[in-house]
Amino acid sequence: MRLSQYFLPVLKETPADATIASHQLMLRAGMIKQNSAGIYSWLPLGLKVLRKIETIVREEQNRAGAVEMLMPTIQSADLWKETGRYDAYGPEMLRIMDRHDREMLFGPTNEDMITDIFRSYVRSYKDLPKLLYHIQWKFRDERRPRFGVMRGREFLMKDTYSFDIDEASARLSYYKMFVAYLNTFARLGIKAIPVKADPGPIGGDLTHEFVILAETGESEVFCHKDLLEMAPPGEVDFSGDLSEHVDKRRALYAATDETHDEEEFKAIPADKQMTARGIEVGHIFYFGDKYTAPMGAKVMGPDGKEHVVQGGSYGIGVSRLVGAIIEASHDENGCIWPKSVAPFGVGIINLKSGDEEADAACESLYSALEAAGCDPLYDDTKDRGGVKFGRMDLIGLPYQVTVGPRGLKNGVVEVKIRATGMKKELSPNAAIVFLQTEFAEV
Amino acid sequence: MRLSQYFLPVLKETPADATIASHQLMLRAGMIKQNSAGIYSWLPLGLKVLRKIETIVREEQNRAGAVEMLMPTIQSADLWKETGRYDAYGPEMLRIMDRHDREMLFGPTNEDMITDIFRSYVRSYKDLPKLLYHIQWKFRDERRPRFGVMRGREFLMKDTYSFDIDEASARLSYYKMFVAYLNTFARLGIKAIPVKADPGPIGGDLTHEFVILAETGESEVFCHKDLLEMAPPGEVDFSGDLSEHVDKRRALYAATDETHDEEEFKAIPADKQMTARGIEVGHIFYFGDKYTAPMGAKVMGPDGKEHVVQGGSYGIGVSRLVGAIIEASHDENGCIWPKSVAPFGVGIINLKSGDEEADAACESLYSALEAAGCDPLYDDTKDRGGVKFGRMDLIGLPYQVTVGPRGLKNGVVEVKIRATGMKKELSPNAAIVFLQTEFAEV
Numbered sequence: 054m055r056l057s058q059y060f061l062p063v064l065k066e067t068p069a070d071a072t073i074a075s076h077q078l079m080l081r082a083g084m085i086k087q088n089s090a091g092i093y094s095w096l097p098l099g100l101k102v103l104r105k106i107e108t109i110v111r112e113e114q115n116r117a118g119a120v121e122m123l124m125p126t127i128q129s130a131d132l133w134k135e136t137g138r139y140d141a142y143g144p145e146m147l148r149i150m151d152r153h154d155r156e157m158l159f160g161p162t163n164e165d166m167i168t169d170i171f172r173s174y175v176r177s178y179k180d181l182p183k184l185l186y187h188i189q190w191k192f193r194d195e196r197r198p199r200f201g202v203m204r205g206r207e208f209l210m211k212d213t214y215s216f217d218i219d220e221a222s223a224r225l226s227y228y229k230m231f232v233a234y235l236n237t238f239a240r241l242g243i244k245a246i247p248v249k250a251d252p253g254p255i256g257g258d259l260t261h262e263f264v265i266l267a268e269t270g271e272s273e274v275f276c277h278k279d280l281l282e283m284a285p286p287g288e289v290d291f292s293g294d295l296s297e298h299v300d301k302r303r304a305l306y307a308a309t310d311e312t313h314d315e316e317e318f319k320a321i322p323a324d325k326q327m328t329a330r331g332i333e334v335g336h337i338f339y340f341g342d343k344y345t346a347p348m349g350a351k352v353m354g355p356d357g358k359e360h361v362v363q364g365g366s367y368g369i370g371v372s373r374l375v376g377a378i379i380e381a382s383h384d385e386n387g388c389i390w391p392k393s394v395a396p397f398g399v400g401i402i403n404l405k406s407g408d409e410e411a412d413a414a415c416e417s418l419y420s421a422l423e424a425a426g427c428d429p430l431y432d433d434t435k436d437r438g439g440v441k442f443g444r445m446d447l448i449g450l451p452y453q454v455t456v457g458p459r460g461l462k463n464g465v466v467e468v469k470i471r472a473t474g475m476k477k478e479l480s481p482n483a484a485i486v487f488l489q490t491e492f493a494e495v
Numbered sequence: 496m497r498l499s500q501y502f503l504p505v506l507k508e509t510p511a512d513a514t515i516a517s518h519q520l521m522l523r524a525g526m527i528k529q530n531s532a533g534i535y536s537w538l539p540l541g542l543k544v545l546r547k548i549e550t551i552v553r554e555e556q557n558r559a560g561a562v563e564m565l566m567p568t569i570q571s572a573d574l575w576k577e578t579g580r581y582d583a584y585g586p587e588m589l590r591i592m593d594r595h596d597r598e599m600l601f602g603p604t605n606e607d608m609i610t611d612i613f614r615s616y617v618r619s620y621k622d623l624p625k626l627l628y629h630i631q632w633k634f635r636d637e638r639r640p641r642f643g644v645m646r647g648r649e650f651l652m653k654d655t656y657s658f659d660i661d662e663a664s665a666r667l668s669y670y671k672m673f674v675a676y677l678n679t680f681a682r683l684g685i686k687a688i689p690v691k692a693d694p695g696p697i698g699g700d701l702t703h704e705f706v707i708l709a710e711t712g713e714s715e716v717f718c719h720k721d722l723l724e725m726a727p728p729g730e731v732d733f734s735g736d737l738s739e740h741v742d743k744r745r746a747l748y749a750a751t752d753e754t755h756d757e758e759e760f761k762a763i764p765a766d767k768q769m770t771a772r773g774i775e776v777g778h779i780f781y782f783g784d785k786y787t788a789p790m791g792a793k794v795m796g797p798d799g800k801e802h803v804v805q806g807g808s809y810g811i812g813v814s815r816l817v818g819a820i821i822e823a824s825h826d827e828n829g830c831i832w833p834k835s836v837a838p839f840g841v842g843i844i845n846l847k848s849g850d851e852e853a854d855a856a857c858e859s860l861y862s863a864l865e866a867a868g869c870d871p872l873y874d875d876t877k878d879r880g881g882v883k884f885g886r887m888d889l890i891g892l893p894y895q896v897t898v899g900p901r902g903l904k905n906g907v908v909e910v911k912i913r914a915t916g917m918k919k920e921l922s923p924n925a926a927i928v929f930l931q932t933e934f935a936e937v
Contacts, residue, residue: 058560059562060562060625062615062616062617083616086612086615088567088570088571088608089570089599092567092569094565094612095564095566096564096612097564100563100564120500120502120539122537122538122539123545124530124537125534125536125649126568126601126649127534127589127601127634128530128531128534129530129531129534144594147591147593149589149591152586152587152636155531159569159591159601166530166536169530170528170538174504174525175504183502190568190632192569194593196594206569207567207568207569
C-alpha cells in the first residue's frame with residue numbers, strides 16, 4: 054500500500070481522555086476513532102490488525118474441530134426469558150423495542166440462542182460432540198466505558214459452545230479448547246497463562262481464564278513462573294488424548310485475586326513465585342446443564358433414553374486483544390507489533406520523495422517486497438524525514454527500510470528492526486532477501 | 496470437511512412460511528435458521544457462501560482503490576440530527592435508548608458517520624479523492640420482513656463512500672465503482688445489469704441500480720438485450736480513463752418500472768427489447784453536498800479557498816446476494832452454485848460407508864481433492880444412497896463424485912456436474928485431474 058493512497062490519520066497530540074498506552078496509541082496511530090462512549094470505528098490500520106487476529110483465532114478453532122457459523126446481533130428477548138437471564142442480566146444488556154413493540158436485545162453473549170439452535174436440529178448422541186462457534190460483534194452497555202477497545206461497549210468476540218452427552222465427554226471438548234487457546238495466543242505473539250477462575254454456583258474445576266501480563270492489567274495474577282516458559286502444544290491430534298498438555302499446566306499454581314489462595318502460592322519455591330498484573334483475553338467455562346435443562350435440549354443416548362445435553366462456552370475477546378497486545382508490546386515511541394498480527398510487514402521510508410533516484414529505488418523495493426509477501430507500506434508522501442520516522446515508529450511495523458540519496462550513493466538502504474531498534478545497512482537486494490526470510494516463517 | 500463432523504441440518508419438508516425458492520432452499524439446505532422475524536443465524540453452509548461473496552466484493556473494492564475500514568453497528572443519534580435524517584428516516588430505523596438515556600440507533604446506513612469521520616481528519620484537496628468502505632451488518636426494521644435474507648431486518652452490506660473536491664472528480668470515483676461493480680458481479684457468476692435509477696431531488700445522471708434477472712424479482716426491468724451479453728471490463732487501470740466501459744453501457748436503454756420511459760424503450764429494435772423481473776443487488780449514487788454541506792465537511796482547495804466536499808455512496812447487498820444468486824440459479828432439486836461462491840467445490844458420496852474398499856477409495860479421493868484445492872465435502876455418513884444424492888443436489892455443490900462398490904470393481908467413480916446433470920465415469924485419478932482443472936481457473 055502507498056501511504057498517499059491510504060487513510061492513516063495519525064494524531065500529533067495524545068488525546069486527553071486516554072489514560073492507558075493502548076488507548077493512546079490506537080488513537081494516535083490512526084487505528085480507531087471514537088464515535089460514542091465505548092463505541093469505535095476501526096480505521097484501516099486498526100481493522101487490518103483486528104482481521105489478522107480474527108483469522109488466527111478462526112484457524113485454530115477450525116483446527117480443533119469447531120465449526121463456524123454466525124448468529125445475529127439482535128436477539129428476541131423470548132429465549133432469554135426461558136433461561137431466566139432476561140431479568141437477571143441487569144443494565145449492561147442493551148434492551149430494544151422494535152416497531153411492533155416486541156422486546157429485543159443486542160446480544161451480549163449467545164448461550165441461549167445457540168442452545169435454541171441446537172435443540173431445533175440435534176436429536177441423537179450420534180451427532181455429538183458438537184463444537185460450534187461464531188465471531189460476532191457483541192454489546193454490553195458498560196456504565197463507564199474506558200480504556201479504549203479494552204472495555205468498550207461494542208466489541209468483537211469469538212464464542213464457542215460445546216454440546217456433549219455427559220460430563221466426561223464435555224471434559225474432552227473443554228480440553229480441545231484449552232489446547233486451541235494455548236496455540237492461538239502463541240501464534241498471536243503473546244504469552245497467555247491459563248489461570249483458574251471462579252466457577253461460582255456451577256462448581257467444579259473446569260473454568261479457566263487466559264491472561265496476559267501487562268502493567269495496566271485489571272487484575273492481580275499469582276502464578277508459578279514456569280507457566281511463562283512452556284512452549285505451546287503446537288500440532289496435536291485433537292481427536293486424541295490432550296490431557297498431558299492441560300495437566301502439566303494445571304499442576305502449576307495460577308490464580309487471579311478472585312481465586313487466589315495465599316497458602317498454596319507460598320508453597321511454590323520462592324524463586325518461582327510470580328506476581329504481576331494481568332489482562333483477561335479468554336475465558337473457558339463448563340456449565341453443564343445450566344442452559345440445556347431449562348431449554349429442554351436433550352438427545353437420545355445409546356441407552357435409548359433421553360439425556361440433557363452438557364454444555365460449555367469458550368470466549369476470546371478479539372477486539373480487546375488488539376489493545377491487550379499493545380499493552381504487552383510497545384515503547385515510548387509507539388506500538389511494536391508481533392509479526393503475525395502487524396498491520397503491514399515492512400515500512401518503506403523514502404527520505405526524498407520527488408528525487409528521481411530515491412523514487413525509483415523505493416518503487417523497485419516496494420514491488421519486490423510485495424512480491425515477496427512482506428506486505429509493505431510505502432511512505433511516498435512529501436513529509437519531512439522526521440515526520441516519517443516518527444510515524445513509522447508510532448504504527449510499529451516489525452521492519453523499516455529507509456531509502457535516501459546518501460545511502461543510495463553507497464549502494465545501501467537502512468533496515469531497522471522496530472522491536473530492538475537494531476539497524477543495518479544492506480544493498481537493496483540483500484534487504485529484500487533478509488526481509489523475505491524473516492516473513493517466510495510467519 | 497467430513498459431513499459427520501460438520502453441522503448441516505437439512506430439512507425434509509419445505510417450511511410453510513417460505514414462499515420463494517431462495518428462502519425455501521436456504522432453510523431446507525441448512526444454510527440459515529430464522530431466530531426472529533427477518534433475523535437469521537447463518538449456519539455453517541450459509542456462512543461459507545456469505546464469506547465467499549464478501550471476499551470477492553472486498554477484493555474488487557480494493558482493486559478499485561477503495562480502502563476498507565469498519566464502522567460500528569450502534570450509532571449516536573446526534574449525527575443523524577445534524578443531517579436532519581433522524582426525524583426523516585421513519586419507523587424503519589431501530590431506535591435505542593442506552594442506560595444513560597442517550598438516543599442511539601442501529602445503523603441502517605452510514606453517510607452521516609463517515610462524513611463525520613472524514614471531516615475530523617481531512618483538511619486538504621491533496622488528500623482527495625478518498626474512497627472508503629466497510630462491510631458491516633445493518634438493521635432496517637421492515638414492517639413486514641419476508642423472502643428470507645432477501646428482505647430481512649439484519650443484513651450485511653458493503654457500503655463505499657467517495658469524497659471529491661468537485662463534481663468532475665466525483666464522476667471519476669463514480670466510474671470506478673461502476674466498473675468495480677461490473678467485475679464484482681461477473682466474478683460472482685451472475686449477470687447484473689446497470690439500470691438508471693431515480694435521482695430524486697438530487698437530480699443528475701449519476702445514479703444506477705444493478706439488477707439481476709430472476710422470475711421472483713421485485714421490480715420490472717426494461718432493457719436492451721445486448722447489455723446481457725457484454726463481457727465485464729476485467730483488469731483495467733483504475734487511475735486511467737474508465738469512461739469507455741461506462742458509456743457503452745449507458746448508451747443502451749435500461750430502466751426499472753420506476754424510471755421506465757415507454758417511448759425510449761420502443762425505439763430499441765424489436766428483437767433487442769427485453770422485459771423481465773429483476774432483483775436489485777447494488778446501488779450507486781452521487782449526491783453531491785447532501786451530507787457534507789450540513790455537516791461542514793470542507794477542504795482547502797488548490798485555490799487556497801475552502802470547498803465543500805462532493806460525495807457519493809455505493810452499496811452492495813452482500814447477504815441479499817446469497818438469496819439472489821439462488822433465485823437466479825437453482826432447479827427443482829436445489830441450489831446450483833456458481834463455482835466462485837459455492838460453499839464447497841465437490842461433494843464426495845460414499846455409497847457404502849463402512850465398506851472397507853469404498854471407505855479407502857473415498858478417503859484417498861478426499862485427501863487428493865483437498866490437496867488439489869477443490870474443497871471437498873465428504874458424505875461419510877451411514878445414510879442411504881438416496882438420502883445422500885438428494886442432500887447433495889439440494890446443497891448444490893458444482894460437482895459430485897459418487898463412489899460405490901460396483902464402480903470400484905470396474906475401477907471407476909462417477910463424476911456429476913450439478914448444473915447440467917451430465918455424468919461421466921472416470922478412474923479416481925482421472926476424476927481428480929478433471930476436478931483440479933475445473934477449479935484451477937476460479
